[in-house]
Each structure stands twice: as structure tokens, then as C-alpha cells.
Amino acid sequence: MANSSHKRDTNARPTPFLSRRNAIKIAAPIAAFATVAAVSVGVATSSPELKDVVANDQSFTASIDHGIPETTPQRKKPVSRSSSRRPKVEVKLDGATYAARAEAAQTRKAVAGADDKQWALEDLNLWDGPTEKAKNVGLLKKGKAVVATGRERNGRAEIVVEDESRWVTAEFLADKKPVAKKKTATDDAEAASGTGGSCTNGSSVPSGVAPGVVKVHQAVCARFPEISTYGTFRGDGEHSEGRAVDIMISGDAGWQVAEYVRANASALGVEYAIYSQKIWSVDRGGEGWRSMEDRGSATANHFDHVHVTVY
Structure with a gap:
């Protein structure tokens, strides 16, 4: 009798477990795929700006493809070309500068x-x-x-x-062009006589006065013998120095004397003359007779005499 023996069935060899290295090789593409899918969904629902960043950033895509995590680079904030790059400078004007600029603007307008x-x-x-x-x-x-x-x-x-x-x-x-005055024989005679002549009315000036005062008295006396009073020394201003004389005359006759002194200022050594609240001086001769401030009385304002100061 044959021995009945039970043939032992060989158990099926279990499938060996995957090695760690193989597992990583398989898992990496799966993770990358999942990441791409997640990013794609996020990009699809995000703002257009983010879509552009992802689409244009190759390093970001490469990091996903190779399973190597990288930090997404930060893009610089775009600078508007229309905005000025120069710093704003605030200029503050003081009162004097502002007034000067305002005056200059008014002058330009007036001239124009x-x-x-x-x-x-x-x-x-x-x-x-x-x-x-x-x-x-x-x-x-x-x-x-x-x-x-x-x-x-x-x-x-x-x-x-x-x-x-x-x-x-x-x-x-x-407003009208001045008419030139024709010279007469009298004018020529006066011009020729200049500052010469003798004083015959008995008036005089004291000794010690400036030579110019002596010249003024002699010349005025020779041409205006009706004037017999001349004031010289006094305790103030040029009078105290003997450099001034007051020719006592008023009205239109006073203007004749004043104009004579002005016309012969150089020969007589005159510095300035005052009459009827007006002054004429050598250094500003081109301005003619200039108005003066009111000093309160006829004498103080020189309405009753011609004041002459010499150098």
C-alpha cells in the first residue's frame, strides 16, 4: 500500500515590500502632479496678477517639475513712468522777497x-x-x-x-512839446555879463564869510540893486560856518534871483539853493527844482528869501 503522503504545497512567496528609494521615485511624480493640480486650481481662481506670476516664473515651474521646493521670488512693484521721479521741493518766500517779486511783476505790466x-x-x-x-x-x-x-x-x-x-x-x-525860446539882445547881454559887476546900493556881507558868499552877494547886488538885505552868520547849519546867505526877496522877483543863482552856480561856487519850498542842488541838477516838506511858516519854507549855500 502506497504510502499516502500529502504533498506539501509550497506557499506562494509574498511580494517583497518596495524599497525606500523606489518609493521616493514613485511618490515624487505623484506629488508633483498633485501640486501642479492644486496650483492650477489656485491660479484659476486667483487674480490675473497671480496667474501672470506663475505663468512667467520658470524657476517656480521647474521646482515643481523636479520636486524641489523653492521659494517663489518676489517681483518688484512696477514704477509708473508717468509719475515724476524728482523730489518735490517746497519753496517758501519771505515777505521782502515776495514784495520784490510782486513789484517787479507790476513794473513789467506798467512798462508793457x-x-x-x-x-x-x-x-x-x-x-x-x-x-x-x-x-x-x-x-x-x-x-x-x-x-x-x-x-x-x-x-x-x-x-x-x-x-x-x-x-x-x-x-x-x-503833455506838449516845449517851444524853444528865441534869444534876445537882453539875454545875450546878461549872458555876457556873467557874474561880474559892482554892488552900488551900499549893502555888504561881513568879513569871515566864505569866498563864495562874497561872490554871490556881489553878483546879485549888481543885477538886482533893489535888494539891500542879506543874511549871513547865524547859529545853525551852514550859516554858522559862513557858507550860506539869505537874499531877502519874495514873489516873482525871488524866482528871478533863484534862477540867476542856479544858472551861474558853477561860477559862483554854489552847492544848492532854496526858494518857495523848492530846492535845487548841483548833485541832482538834472531834476530841476524839487519840492520840499512843509516846515510850518513862510520863512521856514523860504517864501520870503532865497537861501544859497556855497562850497
Whole structure:
């Protein structure tokens, strides 16, 4: 009897487990696929800006394809080409600067709109401004036509000379061209006589006065013998120095004396003369007779005498 033996069935060999290295090789593509899918879904639902970042950033895509995590690079904020790149500078003007610019603007406007034709009645000094601190920048000849702006300040009128603002004594501008006066025989005789002549009315000036005072007395006395009173030494100003004389005369006759002194100032050594609240001086001779402030009385304002100061 054959031995009945049970053939032992060989158990099936179990499938070996995957090695760690093989597992990583399989898992990496799966993770990458899952990541791409997740990113795609996020991009699809995100803003257009994010879509552009992902689409254009190759390093980000490469990191996904190779399963190597990388930090998404930050894109710089775009700079608008229309905006100015220069820093804003705030300029603050002080009161004096602002006033100067405003005055300059008014002057340009006045010069541009000047249309009032005027004529100079005398040789007039040209000033670069209407104040006492203005500079003398030239001379306007008598009879010269100019265009005035219509602005007046401190007794001066603004005119336009070679497209520039200039100021002259206002009272010596006229709307009509002055008519030249013809010389007469009398005028020639007076001009020829100059400052010579003798004083015959018995008046005199004291010794010790300046030589110019002596000349003024002699010349005026020779031509205006009706004047017999002359004031010299006094306790104030040039009178105390013997450099001044008061010729006691008034009215139109006073103007004749004052104009004679002015016309012969150089020969007589005159520095300045005052009459009827007006002054004429050598250093500002081109301005003619200038108005003075009110001093309160006829004598103080020189209505009853011609004051002459010599060098």
C-alpha cells in the first residue's frame, strides 16, 4: 500500500515590500502632479496678477517639475513712468522777497502798457527807482519825448527808456512839446555879463564869510540893486560856518534871483539853493527844482528869501 503522503504545497512567496528609494521615485511624480493640480486650481481662481506670476516664473515651474521646493521670488512693484521721479521741493518766500517779486511783476505790466507820450521840460536825471536810494542811470535831455506809464511816487514819474523802467521828476514832464525860446539882445547881454559887476546900493556881507558868499552877494547886488538885505552868520547849519546867505526877496522877483543863482552856480561856487519850498542842488541838477516838506511858516519854507549855500 502506497504510502499516502500529502504533498506539501509550497506557499506562494509574498511580494517583497518596495524599497525606500523606489518609493521616493514613485511618490515624487505623484506629488508633483498633485501640486501642479492644486496650483492650477489656485491660479484659476486667483487674480490675473497671480496667474501672470506663475505663468512667467520658470524657476517656480521647474521646482515643481523636479520636486524641489523653492521659494517663489518676489517681483518688484512696477514704477509708473508717468509719475515724476524728482523730489518735490517746497519753496517758501519771505515777505521782502515776495514784495520784490510782486513789484517787479507790476513794473513789467506798467512798462508793457505804457502809452502816454510826454516831453521833458528840463534836462532830467534818470533813476532806476522812485525812492531816495535809487541810482542815477542816465540823463533825459530837455525836449526829448518819452512814454510814461502813469505811475507816480515820491514826486517822480515812471517813464520807459529803451524798454526799461526809469523815474524822473514828475513836474518837469509835459503833455506838449516845449517851444524853444528865441534869444534876445537882453539875454545875450546878461549872458555876457556873467557874474561880474559892482554892488552900488551900499549893502555888504561881513568879513569871515566864505569866498563864495562874497561872490554871490556881489553878483546879485549888481543885477538886482533893489535888494539891500542879506543874511549871513547865524547859529545853525551852514550859516554858522559862513557858507550860506539869505537874499531877502519874495514873489516873482525871488524866482528871478533863484534862477540867476542856479544858472551861474558853477561860477559862483554854489552847492544848492532854496526858494518857495523848492530846492535845487548841483548833485541832482538834472531834476530841476524839487519840492520840499512843509516846515510850518513862510520863512521856514523860504517864501520870503532865497537861501544859497556855497562850497
